[in-house]
Amino acid sequence: MSHSEKATASVGEDAALVKAYQRGEREAFDTLFERHQRNVYRLCYRFVNNHEDASDLVQEVFIKAYRGILRFRGDSSFSTWLYRIAVNTCLSYRSLRRPAMEEFHDDKGANANDVIERIEKDERSRQLREAVSRLPERQRITLILKVYHDLKHADVAHVMGTTIGTAKANLFHALTNLKRLLEKGQGGAP
Amino acid sequence: MKSRHLSDEQALDLAMSEAGLDENHAHLEECDVCRDRVRHARDGWRLAVDTDIPEPSPLYWEASKRRLGRELDAEDARRRQRRWLTLAATAAAILATIAILAPVFVGLGRDQRAETSVDAWSALPRVEDDPSLPMIERMLDVETEHAIGCCLGSCVLVLSDEEVRVVSESLRVEMGRSL
Structure with missing residues (x-):
């Protein structure tokens, strides 16, 4: 099955689960949560750049989805609808900005070169996440949706409630600002 | 260029x-x-x-699901509470409406009953039920009755209510004098 066929099938399964929930099957919502919680978590994590806030945001996103799912009519796919809730939740979230959680790796049994390579990669990732978290909010969200969630420009525009042209312009500025931030060693706002 | x-x-x-x-x-x-x-x-x-985010432990996803389950249970409880509150508020509104409107309807009913009792009270007894008629008939002798060319009963029957009242009142006054 091709990627697009899988995506279409997934959209169809989501729609069936939404209908099942609307008929009164609470378990259907649990299944929707299981299917989408990782994507929502990753989106939130990239936005806030720490696990605790991302965790809280995931809960908030799904509670909002639970409250609104009876009104969901399927004008867009469930995942696009959910992304929209997640983006709005992220944009309205005011965090205490807890420090990012340090990653833990069990390096027992790995040789020194592997460990050094992993540390360097982790450090690059950390710097990049820091840089992403410094982007202006709308640029940040656009970048996350496009780069990490592989949404089409039209879907990004729909989720952001804007035009395709604006979404593309936001992404363009996000990418150039990201490059600039990394060149500067993340110093200063873009 | x-x-x-x-x-x-x-x-x-x-x-x-x-x-x-x-x-x-x-x-x-x-x-x-x-x-x-x-x-x-x-x-x-x-x-x-070319960047990753730290992947949480597999246990995290289960814990997250349980946490959401608790949140959704609480949400369901709030929904039920809101539904009951809505029902209670509706019932209270209906009762309040009844309480406000009931006196109006009761008042209307009283008025109607009052009108009915006025009819029953104000009219003199129907001619055939009037206990004073036999007495009047006994008081009048047959000749007098023939002299005026009609019987008292038929005379009274063709009178209007108001005339019956006036005549009856006059007769009572007269009877009172004669006693």
């Missing part, structure tokens, strides 16, 4: 795709500014793609 700079959209399309529009490629060859813009965006894209 240089053409206008690329728009952000055009620059992004070129940055994300190796194959761009021919005229834009031509523009890049002669425009340093746009070439830098596209290169920066392309570098930004490559850097952004």
Whole structure:
């Protein structure tokens, strides 16, 4: 099955689960949560750049989805609808900005070169996440949706409630600002 | 002469795709500014793609599901509470409406009953039920009755209510004098 066929099938399964929930099957919502919680978590994590806030945001996103799912009519796919809730939740979230959680790796049994390579990669990732978290909010969200969630420009525009042209312009500025931030060693706002 | 700079959209399309529009490629060859813009965006894209986020422990997803389950149970409880409150408020509103409107309807009923009792009270007894008639008939002798050419009963029957009342009152007064 091709990627697009899988995506279409997934959209169809989501729609069936939404209908099942609307008929009164609470378990259907649990299944929707299981299917989408990782994507929502990753989106939130990239936005806030720490696990605790991302965790809280995931809960908030799904509670909002639970409250609104009876009104969901399927004008867009469930995942696009959910992304929209997640983006709005992220944009309205005011965090205490807890420090990012340090990653833990069990390096027992790995040789020194592997460990050094992993540390360097982790450090690059950390710097990049820091840089992403410094982007202006709308640029940040656009970048996350496009780069990490592989949404089409039209879907990004729909989720952001804007035009395709604006979404593309936001992404363009996000990418150039990201490059600039990394060149500067993340110093200063873009 | 240089053409206008690329728009952000055009620059992004070129940055994300190796194959761009021919005229834009031509523009890049002669425009340093746009070439830098596209290169920066392309570098930004490559850097952004090449990054991971820490993956939480598998236990985290289960814990997260349980946490959401508790939240949703609480949400359901709140929904039920809201539904009951709505029902209670509706019932209270209905009762209040009844309490407000009931006296009005009761008052109307009383008025209707009052009108009915006025009819029953105000009219003199029907002619055939009037206990004073036999007495009057006994008091009048047959000759007098014939002399006036009619019987008292039929005379009273053709009178209007008001006339019956006046005649009856006059007779009572007269009877009272005679006693």
